[in-house]
Amino acid sequence: MKIVGLTGGMGVGKSTVAKLFENFGFPVYNSDTRAKELMVENNDLKMKIISLLGKEAYEGETLNRKFVAKKIFSNKDLLKKQNFLVHTALRKDFELWKSKQNTVLGIKEAAILFESGAYQDCDYTIAVTSPDSVRMQRIISRDHLSESEIKERLQHQWPQKKIVELSTFLINNDSDYENLKIQVIHIINILKTKI
């Protein structure tokens, strides 16, 4: 099975693009969603997070997202250590997921595909980009985060230009959903010639 990494910064439209691939029959592994599930389900990972960030990282069985976000996005060293813990567990989980798929192509969606090293598991990569002003508006209406909270997270992600340079394909999400679909179909047609 060939793996296509799907990445891009916060709010560029990765999940929207992933949904289109899914609609065309390609399975999607959502690293962000799985990471959050593993942080709760995987006891070993949970214990390591508590010893790194403190017991306030959890409220009973639930991840205290506000607390974790505040801690890791204001301290580069903690973010690096947290990412290492999460991505070690995630990598194993991804391999298991991959072994259960029976299609020729699968999508691995990850916000920090290059930053985390997860691109190494991919045969091809797609960068989704969107103008900063557009993505900022989309994030504000989706997440109700403040502009400063969004900027704090963006600081820890690579610039769009760098992600584009490293990727096999580019999807420019600066228009409507129809335009996005046309770009996805174009990439699927190219990928079909390679598998």
Ligand SMILES: CC(C)(COP(=O)(O)OP(=O)(O)OC[C@H]1O[C@@H](n2cnc3c(N)ncnc32)[C@H](O)[C@@H]1O)[C@@H](O)C(=O)NCCC(=O)NCCS
């Ligand atoms: C820190 C957490 C608790 C914040 O939760 P919250 O609900 O506020 O935000 P959400 O999960 O929707 O994330 C929004 C965006 O923040 C950015 N982001 C999330 N985690 C990271 C990270 N480790 N490094 C850089 N950016 C990140 C991404 O662009 C993401 O799409 C949560 O993001 C988390 O558990 N992250 C760890 C999982 C992980 O490593 N994800 C990275 C993507 S593969």
Ligand SMILES: Nc1ncnc2c1ncn2[C@@H]1O[C@H](COP(=O)(O)OP(=O)(O)OP(=O)(O)O)[C@@H](O)[C@H]1O
């Ligand atoms: N072409 C588009 N036109 C209008 N709205 C869009 C378009 N693309 C994405 N959106 C909206 O913008 C928001 C961000 O998109 P999406 O959730 O797919 O981004 P993402 O890259 O997965 O974000 P994150 O990394 O933060 O999880 C969503 O609410 C989505 O519905």
